[in-house]
Amino acid sequence: MYEGAVQDLIDELGRLPGVGPKSAQRIAFHILSADPADTTRLSQAIQRVKDTVRFCVRCWNVSEQEECRVCRDPRREPSLVCVVEEARDVVAIERTREYRGRYHVLGGAISPIDGIGPDDLHVKELLTRLGAEPVAEVIIATNPNIEGEATASYLSRLIAPLGVRVTRLASGLPVGGDLDYADEVTLGRAFAGRRDV
């Protein structure tokens, strides 16, 4: 245990995701010995993100304005909505530069163990959007795990009766990888989802 302020800082850092007690201690001592200008910038950045960043009223992506950058962009195709779990998934898909539609961030996945049901996600908001916007296809891009699959199947049950096309991202082999390095589950899914060439 360290004295007051140092221990407080270690405790706070240790609460961050992916940071264990050892890392928290290392970061705390780094901050302690860092240039005051650097630490000021860090604390201001943390403060500013809480003060200025909020969620897009349309898609729940992080945004500094009423609507996020994607929703404001008139070049984006309004008939396509890609549903993701977290805002960081939007960034991941944006990096591909393949997708020209809009997004909808759920804020998680259905997981009874964690006490998360459909009401805790932005599902109602999605349905409202489908009624108000000219959406022709919803692409469900939740994670390919148990909770992501359950969420996808829940959404497709809700959306399909509305006459909107519902699709799910394919799972399969990583590009540039070797076949014999793929785990069997992934390889099995890739087989199940094979297509004509």
Place this chain on the structure above:
Amino acid sequence: MLLTRIELQDVRSYAATAVGLDAGVTVLVGPNAQGKTNLLEAVHRAATGGSHRVSGDQPLVRAGEELGVIRLELRTDEGRRRTLELEVGTSRRTRTRVDGQDVRRSSDALGVLRVVLFAPEDVAIVRGDPGERRRFLDDLLAQRRPAYAAARSEYDRVLKQRNNLLKQARHLGPSARDAAAATLDVWTEQLVTHATSVIAARIAAVHALAGHVDRSYRDLADRPERIRLTYRSSAGLDVVGDPDEGVPEREPIETAVRTALAEVAGDERHRAVTLVGPHRDDLDLDIGELPARSHSSHGEAWSLALALKLSTYEVLAEVGDRPIVLLDDVFAELDETRRGRLADACGRWDQVLVTAAVEDDVPLEGARLDVRIEGGISSVHTRPAAAGGAA
């Protein structure tokens, strides 16, 4: 496949030990509580991801130490040399390395080393709870097809989620319960999908085992009665093991699970637990026409348990490398005739490690290793070849 070297560091009663092994029979000799079983347990743990004696890895680490290392050298049937290394910690996750490379998930190391272990505890497969028989099938399937271990743990995850939802729904008011019901449907469908994969694989295993078990039992037992294996699913499916059958169709299983779940829906809401699925299935073992669990003599139960384990050798050897056989304290439990029959079987396998308290119990030629414990630390001593072979 051959195990050419075992190295243990702070594992159970071993401080630092290295043993070189050859093909054929190796008998580990020593009085009880010297560390013979610890050696086999370490090999079994590395192969299957679990110990046959305890759950969890902590007990594997030598008392007072924080880290135990199991290091194994293998030679595949194609002659390729491989290494498998486990670092077992008391305070952290077990780290596994295959051929010097860290594996991302411990399940990725399954199937690198293939073993069939038979130990006195295995009589519980015949006499014990259904859970013992489910584990028997699951262990076999995970070794035969590593993807099964992943499918099984996905099923467990879905089951946990669904049970959780059932528990939550019990405390809800009527309107909230309707909302929960919509989500429950989704989890029920997920459960059906994953349950079908597990059940289909288990039924395939029962078919693959059936002929072998029947044959080896009649080899081992005094009264050569027929053995019948029946997979009894909580979904209302009973499937009798038939060597002419293979992997069953998914659709009938899916329908059975879905129908059975619909039938118990009210009961499930009331008891807040999933009542249908592979976690509640059983494998019925019949000797002649009688259930072995309740009607077998001690000798019959032993012969059947041994026949089941020996059959897993055959089922594993059908695909991929032939497994290494580990026989823990088995010969002492058998009479003269059965010892001779088991010894004949040992002659057919590439490599067999046998533990025995009394050397004369084992009518087998082959290498002898003496296991001794002094001051709480076990050691293994190779006997000169000329002195070996008590038979």
